[in-house]
Amino acid sequence: MTTPERNTPQLDGQPGTASGTGPSPSGPVLEARDISRHYPVRHTGRDGLIGPRRVVHAVDDVSIALHRGRITAVVGESGSGKSTIARVLARLEAPTKGELRLDGRPVGKPRGRAFRDYLGQVQMIFQDPFASLNPIHTVEHHIARPLRLHGPRRTKAELHDEVLALLERVSLTPAEQFARKRPHELSGGQRQRVSIARALAVRPEVILADEPVSMLDVSIRLGVLNLLQGLGHDDGLALLYITHDIASARYFADSVQVMYAGRLVEGGPAEAVTQEPAHPYTRLLIDSAPDPDRRGSLAGARGERLGEAPDLADPPTGCRFHPRCPLAMPVCAEKEPPKFPAKATGSAAAAGTGSAPGAGAAGGAGGTGAVGGTGAVGGEEHWAACWLHAPEQERHDQQDQHPMTTGRR
Numbered sequence: 001m002t003t004p005e006r007n008t009p010q011l012d013g014q015p016g017t018a019s020g021t022g023p024s025p026s027g028p029v030l031e032a033r034d035i036s037r038h039y040p041v042r043h044t045g046r047d048g049l050i051g052p053r054r055v056v057h058a059v060d061d062v063s064i065a066l067h068r069g070r071i072t073a074v075v076g077e078s079g080s081g082k083s084t085i086a087r088v089l090a091r092l093e094a095p096t097k098g099e100l101r102l103d104g105r106p107v108g109k110p111r112g113r114a115f116r117d118y119l120g121q122v123q124m125i126f127q128d129p130f131a132s133l134n135p136i137h138t139v140e141h142h143i144a145r146p147l148r149l150h151g152p153r154r155t156k157a158e159l160h161d162e163v164l165a166l167l168e169r170v171s172l173t174p175a176e177q178f179a180r181k182r183p184h185e186l187s188g189g190q191r192q193r194v195s196i197a198r199a200l201a202v203r204p205e206v207i208l209a210d211e212p213v214s215m216l217d218v219s220i221r222l223g224v225l226n227l228l229q230g231l232g233h234d235d236g237l238a239l240l241y242i243t244h245d246i247a248s249a250r251y252f253a254d255s256v257q258v259m260y261a262g263r264l265v266e267g268g269p270a271e272a273v274t275q276e277p278a279h280p281y282t283r284l285l286i287d288s289a290p291d292p293d294r295r296g297s298l299a300g301a302r303g304e305r306l307g308e309a310p311d312l313a314d315p316p317t318g319c320r321f322h323p324r325c326p327l328a329m330p331v332c333a334e335k336e337p338p339k340f341p342a343k344a345t346g347s348a349a350a351a352g353t354g355s356a357p358g359a360g361a362a363g364g365a366g367g368t369g370a371v372g373g374t375g376a377v378g379g380e381e382h383w384a385a386c387w388l389h390a391p392e393q394e395r396h397d398q399q400d401q402h403p404m405t406t407g408r409r
């Protein structure tokens with residue numbers, strides 16, 4: 001199997017140039033470079049005694065960069081490795097391979113003062129607001145604790161005032177009343193707001209939000225998302241938003257990274273990825289999001305029977321999506337699709353070498369022009385296309401019928 005060339009373009013949600021060794025205001029705050037996370041498979045019975053030890057490839061060779069004031073969404077179906085990325089970034093787990101960088105500096109072992117400082121800069125918000133708060137403690141206790149652990153010494157009155165200010169920041173008012181409540185007296189949305197206030201207490205630079213609204217009533221999701229969006233765009237935090245829901249990623253995030261079976265398959269500015277997706281899996285995710293106005297769909301046209309997600313203990317060769325892909329070609333079983341920079345105006349999805357046939361329409365949405373491989377706009381780029389890795393002849397042979405190039409569905 002040939003490994004495709006990896007670009008390292010400077011774009012939201014994608015790794016920056018490899019140069020940084022110190023903080024840079026324009027560089028990413030937190031960056032993961034080519035991280036993998038594998039879990040050993042526990043064998044039972046006689047299987048465990050023979051053959052090589054198997055591992056679950058939860059995440060493979062993922063690079064992601066989080067910038068101040070920007071929201072990066074990681075989108076994918078259940079089991080694609082989204083939470084694993086968040087756990088590695090939060091340092092709840094070590095990567096099997098790859099490197100984390102905070103403010104341009106490699107992150108060391110998770111111990112001592114440096115690790116505490118890391119936790120002061122990178123905070124995580126979990127999916128389940130019911131499990132993440134201790135039922136016996138008041139809201140004030142939950143928020144005052146990180147203030148005490150990470151901040152300077154304060155008097156009791158100062159701590160109390162800061163707790164109230166944080167509750168106001170997350171719109172839990174009257175703050176005095178909320179400070180006295182215990183988790184069981186709060187709704188799911190209110191609990192998630194307390195979790196956010198608790199994360200903010202350490203004045204982090206990065207918030208990792210793992211499906212922060214998926215367990216909340218639909219009616220209150222938007223309020224919590226708007227709160228998080230304000231923290232990113234108004235308060236300048238770098239935000240990672242993990243979700244199944246590509247529609248919310250489009251609404252909420254600046255850039256979207258699409259994950260499938262442990263790998264990122266596509267990424268770029270949210271509008272470009274969601275309006276003109278280049279990878280069939282992204283198309284299917286978009287097609288499966290509810291949209292009454294949509295007439296045809298890739299899933300409906302050719303992929304009604306997509307089958308099961310792959311076994312990550314034995315992931316498919318080449319493009320991991322190929323066994324389920326309605327557009328798969330023979331080459332897809334051999335090679336991963338290439339990554340390449342492309343213009344991000346929303347009018348064209350991608351072009352690898354600048355001469356790929358049909359490149360302007362790689363998103364299948366009637367892109368209006370082919371784009372050179374170096375056509376980054378405003379530092380933002382959009383990469384990934386599935387079929388451009390085909391040998392040239394195969395590409396020529398297929399481009400007339402291939403729905404990704406014709407826009408036909």
Ligand SMILES: Nc1ncnc2c1ncn2[C@@H]1O[C@H](COP(=O)(O)OP(=O)(O)OP(=O)(O)O)[C@@H](O)[C@H]1O
Pocket residue numbers: 039040056057058076077078079080081082083084085312
């Ligand atoms: N501790 C573990 N041991 C073994 N396998 C694991 C472990 N944690 C996760 N996995 C596997 O790694 C893969 C990715 O899991 P992960 O939870 O990151 O996916 P996800 O995209 O966040 O899914 P969901 O949206 O359902 O939370 C899955 O196949 C999962 O079963």
